[in-house]
Amino acid sequence: MSAMLETPELPAVFDGVKLAAVAAVLYVIVRCLNLKSPTAPPQLIYQDSALARFLIKSCPLLTKEYIPPLIWGKSGHIQTALYGKMGRVRSPHPYGHRKYLTMPDGATATFDLFEPQSEHCIGGQSHSCWLQLILILCPG
Structure with a gap:
């Protein structure tokens, strides 16, 4: 009986609580960083004309689905943090x-x-x- 008093161990339920806490933190990270958000091709809104058809035919990239890099590409939060830490190191x-x-x-x-x-x-x-020449358009 004295052996039981000398080595008190936590019940197995605490291992389950730790596992649940880790799972909850991982779930929040995946949800907040949009890591599981689906990708889709862009929705193009344009007036049907010969020029518009020519541009869409000439630039198939306009209608393809963009697949961003896995970790930082889907979340503006990570991009902001990375730029805040590394973006202004030696940039002119x-x-x-x-x-x-x-x-x-x-x-x-x-x-x-x-x-x-x-x-x-x-x-x-x-x-x-x-x-x-670089042209960046931000409508809106």
Whole structure:
């Protein structure tokens, strides 16, 4: 009887509680980070025209389903945390000019123009420098 008093062990129910707590934490992580959210092709809304049909036919990427990277691609929370920790380590500050255009209907279109930090050359050869244009549209 004295042997039982010397080695008190917790009942097996505590192992189940630990397992349930771990399962609950994992469930919350999966739900909050949208790791199980389904992916779907984008819904394109456009006026049917020859140009629209040409663009959709020429750019099949517009109608394909986007499958983001598993962990950080489905959750803006992880992307924000990663950028907050790593994004500003050695990134140069872009210097640009904001432009405003007033549309005929009174709406305002705003865009930024940035100058390149350095020339884009292939293989370090000055005769193979090229112009890189990037256009980002955020409607709404």
